[in-house]
Amino acid sequence: MTRRVLIVTHGGRPQAVAALSEALRELKAAGFEYTLHDDAVAEEFGDHMAAKRVAEGVHNAEVVMVLGGDGTILRAAELTRGTDVPLLGVNLGHVGFLAESEREDLRAAVQRLAARDYEVEERATVEVTVHLPGTAEPVVGWALNEATVEKATRDRMLEVAIGVDGRPLLSFGCDGVVMSTATGSTAHAFSGGGPVIWPDVDAVLMVPLSAHALFARPLVIGPRSRYTVDVLPQSTVEGVLTCDGRREIRLPRGSRVVVRQGGTVRLARLSTAPFADRLVSKFNLPVSGWRDRVGSAHAEAQDVRSDRTSDSNTGSNTPAET
Incomplete structure (x- = not known):
């Protein structure tokens, strides 16, 4: 039976070109057939990738291998959403929270893939429904990381009203509001204080951005609840909705955005390490407190003083050279 891999990469980077050459060589040696994704389709709201999935045979692929950072993985998720095909990310970016392998481990990743030595993890997305004034049919989008409502211009605050499950909760002026999945909590929402x-x-998760309000704290709702964000008619600026930092739509005054948990995207996992270990690794977190570090530094200083004393004592018993 033929095993097939679809490859998505950031073609503009020299590092990606080199990684692609190695990936193709290793996949061929492991007996895989492969196809390169043609990324000529513009990102937009709606399921514009349906025809692309059929044309590129996504449903027949065992895995979609992504060579790049989190942005490239989010782009590849457009292809696999709604299918059973998992994404296997090889990090060529900076943090690479969604990636499973680093560039130097590419060969090992292909070998693990060939041996079917990986697990598949499902990550929830958010479904985004946009009701525009004067338009009968809503516009539907989605995001793996987050949907963000922000002000369209920099000079004024965006006035919004927030609701949960159809009930009004609060309103305020702000730079924006981030609504993220658990996966996206380490992305835009994290930088906003979530x-x-x-x-x-x-x-x-919902995180207000620079909100002018006393009660404007992050909120967390369950999978059966929904947020609403209304761009108020009295807002001095319009808004813009962006999903995963890629697909966006203008929000005139009077627009309403509804966000709820959506379907899933599947990720191929090579490591069974706990998420806490991933946090420590990706963010380079200090796992020892400052007292431990001070104690260690003090011990090192004591060792240095001891060595100097020992050298001094040794030197006093050694005849001087003539």
Whole structure:
């Protein structure tokens, strides 16, 4: 039986070109057939990738291998959403939270793939429904990381009203509002001051950005609840909705955005390490407190003083050279 891999990469980077050459060589040696994704389709709202999935045979692929950073993985998720095909990310970027392998481990990743030595993990997405004033049919989008409503221009605040499950909660002026999945809690929402949510938690997070309000704290709702964000008619600026930092749509005054938990995207996992270990590795977190570091530094200083004393004592018993 033929085993097939679809490859998505960031073709503009020399590092990606070199990684692609190695990946093709290793996949061929392991007996895989492969196809390169033609990324000529522009990102937009709606399921514009349906025809692309058929044309490129995504449903017949064992895995979609992604060579790049988190942005490239988010782009590849457009292809696999709604299918059973998992994404295997090889990090060529900076943090690479969604990636499973680093560039130097590419060969080992292909060997693990060939041996079917990997697990598949499902990550929840958010479904985004946009109701525009004067338009009968809503516009539907989605995001793996986050949907962000922000002001369209920099000079004024965006006035929004927030609701949960159809009930009004609060309104304020702000730079924007981020609504993220647990997966996206380490991305835009994290930089806005939101909490880190473990990937297996069924939740949707909301983080206000620079809100002019006394009660404007991050909120977390469950998988059966929904957020609404209304761009108020009295807002001095319009808004813009962006999904995963890629697909966007203008929000005139009077627009409403509804965000709830959606379907899943599947990720191929080579490591069974706990998520806490991934946090420590990706963010380079210090796992020892400052007292431990001070104690260690003090011990090192004591060792240096001891060595100097020993050298001094040795030197006093050694005849001087003539």
